[in-house]
Amino acid sequence: xxxxxxxxxxxxxxxxxxxxxxxxxxxxxxxxxxxxxxxxxxxxxxxxxxxxxxxxxxxxxxxxxxxxxxxxxxxxxxxxxxxxxxxxxxxxxxxxxxxxxxxxxxxxxxxxxxxxxxxxxxxxxxxxxxxxxxxxxxxxxxxxxxxxxxxxxxxxxxxxxxxx
Amino acid sequence: xxxxxxxxxxxxxxxxxxxxxxxxxxxxxxxxxxxxxxxxxxxxxxxxxxxxxxxxxxxxxxxxxxxxxxxxxxxxxxxxxxxxxxxxxxxxxxxxxxxxxxxxxxxxxxxxxxxxxxxxxxxxxxxxxxxxxxxxxxxxxxxxxxxxxxxxxxxxxxxxxxxxxxxxxxxxxxxxxxxxxxxxxxxxxxxxxxxxxxxxxxxxxxxxxxxxxxxxxxxxxxxxxxxxxxxxxxxxxxxxxxxxxxxxxxxxxxxxxxxxxxxxxxxxxxxxxxxxxxxxxxxxxxxxxxxxxxxxxxxxxxxxxxxxxxxxxxxxxxxxxxxxxxxxxxxxxxxxxxxxxxxxxxxxxxxxxxxxxxxxxx
Numbered sequence: 001x002x003x004x005x006x007x008x009x010x011x012x013x014x015x016x017x018x019x020x021x022x023x024x025x026x027x028x029x030x031x032x033x034x035x036x037x038x039x040x041x042x043x044x045x046x047x048x049x050x051x052x053x054x055x056x057x058x059x060x061x062x063x064x065x066x067x068x069x070x071x072x073x074x075x076x077x078x079x080x081x082x083x084x085x086x087x088x089x090x091x092x093x094x095x096x097x098x099x100x101x102x103x104x105x106x107x108x109x110x111x112x113x114x115x116x117x118x119x120x121x122x123x124x125x126x127x128x129x130x131x132x133x134x135x136x137x138x139x140x141x142x143x144x145x146x147x148x149x150x151x152x153x154x155x156x157x158x159x160x161x162x163x164x
Numbered sequence: 165x166x167x168x169x170x171x172x173x174x175x176x177x178x179x180x181x182x183x184x185x186x187x188x189x190x191x192x193x194x195x196x197x198x199x200x201x202x203x204x205x206x207x208x209x210x211x212x213x214x215x216x217x218x219x220x221x222x223x224x225x226x227x228x229x230x231x232x233x234x235x236x237x238x239x240x241x242x243x244x245x246x247x248x249x250x251x252x253x254x255x256x257x258x259x260x261x262x263x264x265x266x267x268x269x270x271x272x273x274x275x276x277x278x279x280x281x282x283x284x285x286x287x288x289x290x291x292x293x294x295x296x297x298x299x300x301x302x303x304x305x306x307x308x309x310x311x312x313x314x315x316x317x318x319x320x321x322x323x324x325x326x327x328x329x330x331x332x333x334x335x336x337x338x339x340x341x342x343x344x345x346x347x348x349x350x351x352x353x354x355x356x357x358x359x360x361x362x363x364x365x366x367x368x369x370x371x372x373x374x375x376x377x378x379x380x381x382x383x384x385x386x387x388x389x390x391x392x393x394x395x396x397x398x399x400x401x402x403x404x405x406x407x408x409x410x411x412x413x414x415x416x417x418x419x420x421x422x423x424x425x426x427x428x429x430x431x432x433x434x435x436x437x438x439x440x441x442x443x444x445x446x447x448x449x450x451x452x453x454x455x456x457x458x459x460x461x462x463x464x465x466x467x468x469x470x471x472x473x474x475x476x477x478x479x480x481x482x483x484x485x486x487x488x489x490x491x492x493x494x495x496x497x498x499x500x501x502x503x504x505x506x507x508x509x510x511x512x513x514x515x516x517x518x519x520x521x522x523x524x525x526x
Contacts, residue, residue, distance in 0.1 A: 029306035030354035036313035
């Protein structure tokens with residue numbers, strides 16, 4: 001029976017000590033603890049939200065970077081292609097020009113050679129003329145060295161004139 | 165922290181640490197498991213620490229009696245285990261007033277005809293002492309934790325704080341918030357936390373078989389009765405109009421259940437008292453039963469040992485294993501009972517503070 005009979009002494013002490021416990025903890029411990037917990041939860045919540053926002057911003061930033069990079073790459077490719085084309089054009093032009101120059105020079109050279117040739121030929125003709133005159137003079141001198149020969153020749157010349 | 169705790173324990177008991185060693189007059193008494201068990205789970209005026217052979221070491225606790233308008237305070241050791249009277253009081257070891265202190269007047273031991281008067285016993289018994297210990301320990305623990313919270317509010321919890329924080333959050337979120345709702349839970353959370361930790365701490369202390377533990381505080385009907393009474397008072401003092409209307413004029417039931425014979429109001433009114441009664445009995449029975457089982461297994465050793473010492477040694481292995489198992493179970497039960505008591509308290513508070521809009525759709 002003792003086991004299930006409440007005792008007045010214990011009722012008194014239990015009320016007193018449990019009352020004190022409830023009062024002290026309720027006044028000094030729980031409000032502080034619960035407030036701190038609430039604040040920390042709020043902080044964590046905020047921090048998480050901030051982190052999420054930062055992550056999103058990072059993602060956006062990364063996407064922008066990617067886009068910029070792609071754009072830059074495309075631009076570079078375009079520039080390179082342009083440059084190559086330009087180089088080709090320049091090269092082609094140069095080749096063309098060189099070709100015409102070459103032709104021109106060739107023509108000039110040919111002209112010069114021809115002129116030179118002509119000059120040489122004329123020169124040659126003159127010399128040959130002079131030479132043949134000289135030869136003819138020498139021959140004539142040889143042939144017409146005697147009186148008789150001169151007379152004969154004169155005679156023939158006169159004959160020739162009269163005949164004609 | 166632990167050092168501090170021990171200091172307090174020491175400080176409280178220092179006046180009574182006149183540790184007494186004595187020889188039991190009866191040698192090799194027959195072992196009575198029933199008596200031993202009951203002795204262990206009921207209250208006592210001394211705190212038994214250790215027995216070596218027939219030498220018992222225990223702390224005698226102060227006796228405080230209120231008798232005929234006068235306060236009597238003296239030490240239990242004055243009774244010499246009921247063998248002598250002190251100041252007209254006698255400690256009964258047998259009979260109808262077993263373990264009670266009665267007033268026999270100045271006539272010495274002979275006068276048995278006079279009907280004894282029983283003084284009001286406010287003694288610091290084993291349970292009261294254990295109660296003080298646990299209350300002081302709880303206050304120290306939670307004031308320390310509160311200080312830790314105040315000091316590093318923005319940081320992660322450390323030490324004791326991190327051990328208790330999950331439990332505090334559990335009580336706040338899963339007990340208070342879920343049964344009381346966002347609106348009312350803050351008002352009752354401090355009480356619920358106090359009750360939870362008081363029961364949990366004392367349950368655990370009750371499992372510890374040696375000195376600072378060993379008292380069966382939460383397995384004491386008076387303690388659970390007072391706890392239930394606190395819950396009962398808070399429930400009914402914070403009951404709103406809707407709560408009382410539900411009890412005395414329950415909406416949505418046929419009128420003939422209320423008039424002329426108020427069957428349902430009567431049942432509901434009885435329910436007011438059965439709820440805390442059930443709280444009281446559940447905690448008391450669970451904790452006491454656990455202790456009885458552990459002690460029972462221990463008793464088996466001695467019961468069999470009385471038949472044959474070898475048998476006793478043999479059975480001790482099984483007994484010890486079983487008591488370890490039960491003790492582990494008791495740790496679980498300690499938590500569970502603290503949880504159940506707090507949860508039901510929270511539910512009752514929830515019923516008392518429930519708003520009308522919330523219950524209409526039920």
